[in-house]
Amino acid sequence: MIDNIDLGLVDWSRAQFALTAIYHWLFVPLTLGLSFILAITETIYFKTGNEDWKRLTRFWMTLFGINFAIGVATGIILEFEFGTNWSNYSWFVGDIFGAPLAIEGILAFFLESTFVAVMFFGWNKVSKKFHLTSTWLVAIGANLSALWILVANAWMQNPVGMAFNPETARNEMVSFWAVLFNQVATDKFLHTISSGFLLASMFVVSISSWYLIRKREELMAKRSILVGAVFGLLSSLMVAYTGDESARTLAKVQPVKFASMEALFKGKSNAGLVAVGFLKDNGKKMGDRNIKDIAFSIKIPGLMSILTGGNTDSYVPGIEDHVFGNDSLGIMSVAEKKARGHYAKDILTSYQVAHRKNDTPQADSLKNVLLTSEYQDTYFRYFGYSSIDKPEDVVPDVSISFYSFHLMVILGFYFIMIFALAIHLLFKGTISKNKWFLWLALLSMPLPYLASELGWILAEMGRQPWIIQDLMTVSKGVSKITSGSVITTFILFAVLFTGLLISEVSIMVKQIKTGPKH
Amino acid sequence: MGKLFSLMGRLFRFYYDGFKNMSVWGKRVWLIIIIKLFIILAILKVFFFQDFLKRKYDNDKQRSDYVIEQLINSPDNHD
Numbered sequence: 071m072i073d074n075i076d077l078g079l080v081d082w083s084r085a086q087f088a089l090t091a092i093y094h095w096l097f098v099p100l101t102l103g104l105s106f107i108l109a110i111t112e113t114i115y116f117k118t119g120n121e122d123w124k125r126l127t128r129f130w131m132t133l134f135g136i137n138f139a140i141g142v143a144t145g146i147i148l149e150f151e152f153g154t155n156w157s158n159y160s161w162f163v164g165d166i167f168g169a170p171l172a173i174e175g176i177l178a179f180f181l182e183s184t185f186v187a188v189m190f191f192g193w194n195k196v197s198k199k200f201h202l203t204s205t206w207l208v209a210i211g212a213n214l215s216a217l218w219i220l221v222a223n224a225w226m227q228n229p230v231g232m233a234f235n236p237e238t239a240r241n242e243m244v245s246f247w248a249v250l251f252n253q254v255a256t257d258k259f260l261h262t263i264s265s266g267f268l269l270a271s272m273f274v275v276s277i278s279s280w281y282l283i284r285k286r287e288e289l290m291a292k293r294s295i296l297v298g299a300v301f302g303l304l305s306s307l308m309v310a311y312t313g314d315e316s317a318r319t320l321a322k323v324q325p326v327k328f329a330s331m332e333a334l335f336k337g338k339s340n341a342g343l344v345a346v347g348f349l350k351d352n353g354k355k356m357g358d359r360n361i362k363d364i365a366f367s368i369k370i371p372g373l374m375s376i377l378t379g380g381n382t383d384s385y386v387p388g389i390e391d392h393v394f395g396n397d398s399l400g401i402m403s404v405a406e407k408k409a410r411g412h413y414a415k416d417i418l419t420s421y422q423v424a425h426r427k428n429d430t431p432q433a434d435s436l437k438n439v440l441l442t443s444e445y446q447d448t449y450f451r452y453f454g455y456s457s458i459d460k461p462e463d464v465v466p467d468v469s470i471s472f473y474s475f476h477l478m479v480i481l482g483f484y485f486i487m488i489f490a491l492a493i494h495l496l497f498k499g500t501i502s503k504n505k506w507f508l509w510l511a512l513l514s515m516p517l518p519y520l521a522s523e524l525g526w527i528l529a530e531m532g533r534q535p536w537i538i539q540d541l542m543t544v545s546k547g548v549s550k551i552t553s554g555s556v557i558t559t560f561i562l563f564a565v566l567f568t569g570l571l572i573s574e575v576s577i578m579v580k581q582i583k584t585g586p587k588h
Numbered sequence: 589m590g591k592l593f594s595l596m597g598r599l600f601r602f603y604y605d606g607f608k609n610m611s612v613w614g615k616r617v618w619l620i621i622i623i624k625l626f627i628i629l630a631i632l633k634v635f636f637f638q639d640f641l642k643r644k645y646d647n648d649k650q651r652s653d654y655v656i657e658q659l660i661n662s663p664d665n666h667d
Contacts, residue, residue: 077640096610132611132613135613135614135617136617138614138623139617139618139620139621140599140617140620142621143624143628144624146629147628147632147637148626150633150637153637153638153639153641153642154636154638154639154640155642157639157640157641157655158655159660160641161651161652161655162655187602187603187606190614191605191606192602195602195605236656237652238648238652239652239653239655241658257613369610403666415660416613417658418656418660419661422660453659488619541602542659546658547641558636559632559636559637564638566627570624571622576616577613580613581613
């Protein structure tokens with residue numbers, strides 16, 4: 071038995087989960103977006119009866135199939151890690167995660183696997199209408215699968231719709247609808263799927279640009295660019311809109327993450343939104359943390375105040391307000407939250423002691439307290455603060471939050487420009503002549519992947535030290551296993567996933583070079 | 589009953605023909621899927637990813653007690 075958790079174990083467990091999630095997310099967004107592009111192009115084929123659209127659809131379906139096959143089941147490993155590396159966390163949230171993940175499993179199995187088979191094996195064997203329906207159902211099924219995973223993730227960012235059961239040490243769902251319609255879940259789902267649409271659109275535009283550079287398959291490439299660029303532009307605008315909605319929600323439910331994204335240490339009125347900026351240490355400290363200042367920035371004056379409060383006079387709380395509290399704004403300090411968390415923990419401890427001593431009257435009396443809404447809503451919701459040592463420990467790494475957020479946003483605007491430019495050049499009829507644009511589009515292919523991963527880095531690193539916001543710290547959620555075993559599996563995963571990625575890229579490149587069948 | 593068998597037969601034929609006439613890339617990715625699932629389910633799950641609480645404790649009561657103990661008594665990693 072290992073008596074103390076060492077920080078190496080926590081760090082390695084986090085690194086392993088990050089590695090698996092980042093690799094898994096290289097495959098998922100293309101599936102989410104390309105499935106809809108296939109549905110659109112096949113619909114055009116269905117409506118026009120033009121065989122060129124069928125050929126085009128089948129070509130992109132081949133690339134979809136490769137990505138789907140290589141990526142499928144890579145997410146299972148994350149579930150293994152929950153049970154092995156994150157057993158305390160997994161037990162603590164089990165009842166909440168059970169329903170969404172079960173629905174995801176059933177949907178993924180029945181909708182995706184059944185209709186994927188029709189998509190690939192069904193050409194000329196089932197009716198055109200049934201085939202088209204299957205393609206749409208694959209797209210809808212894949213995106214609905216993502217919904218349930220994102221609902222589970224959103225609950226970790228904003229735990230709602232549950233009550234803690236002190237007998238089982240588990241959070242139990244009391245409102246499925248509160249969990250499903252959690253504002254974070256809605257924002258996250260729309261932002262994530264639209265970013266998948268964007269990524270797939272860039273994938274289509276980039277590969278089609280390569281064909282135009284090589285002067286091959288020009289009709290197919292131009293039609294693909296048209297579909298990809300229009301779908302991509304609409305998706306990019308949706309990404310921008312849902313990103314803005316997500317930020318507004320963050321300001322309410324994860325305000326420290328929100329302030330960290332903008333490196334806003336001191337709150338202010340008329341706060342500008344940083345469009346581009348760099349950070350530097352300003353020599354001051356908050357506890358043992360160095361405070362970062364914005365060394366250089368281009369700001370949109372007053373916009374952050376407008377976005378969060380509706381007008382430029384609105385005060386945007388900074389990290390200091392959330393750490394030390396701000397009575398005039400009704401912001402509770404970390405010290406107060408710690409006091410509440412400790413009270414919650416003390417009652418739970420007393421209940422456990424009474425239980426162990428078979429002091430039934432005392433245990434029953436304490437259980438009644440533990441189940442009251444006052445205990446659950448006023449004290450237990452800050453339970454995680456009983457594990458916080460210093461107030462500044464609730465602040466995530468500001469540099470990571472700031473740069474991942476701003477780089478993602480800059481890339482988002484770049485994508486809008488690329489898609490708009492592609493549409494402009496297509497309608498002008500000069501896209502083939504503008505080699506610079508074709509090269510730019512081709513070289514842009516990895517950028518949506520980068521933006522997508524940055525979004526997840528912001529979401530997950532930005533909520534540190536929490537594994538479940540305010541309820542459980544990452545270090546409390548980890549299993550007491552040896553860091554050696556985690557390092558071993560980390561290396562195994564790195565090898566396995568790198569092998570899968572190399573396989574995917576090499577098979578895809580071969581298919582792209584081969585081109586669509588005539 | 590006859591209709592059911594006929595439907596089952598058509599379904600079997602659909603998948604059989606699909607796999608039989610699969611393209612080279614299709615066969616290659618199926619090979620990758622099988623190898624990947626073998627590694628994930630038969631090696632990683634069995635040897636490296638046993639459920640920590642299920643392996644250590646026999647029933648849910650013991651698991652609950654252990655997790656509560658971790659929540660209220662185990663040392664903080666921030667210390």
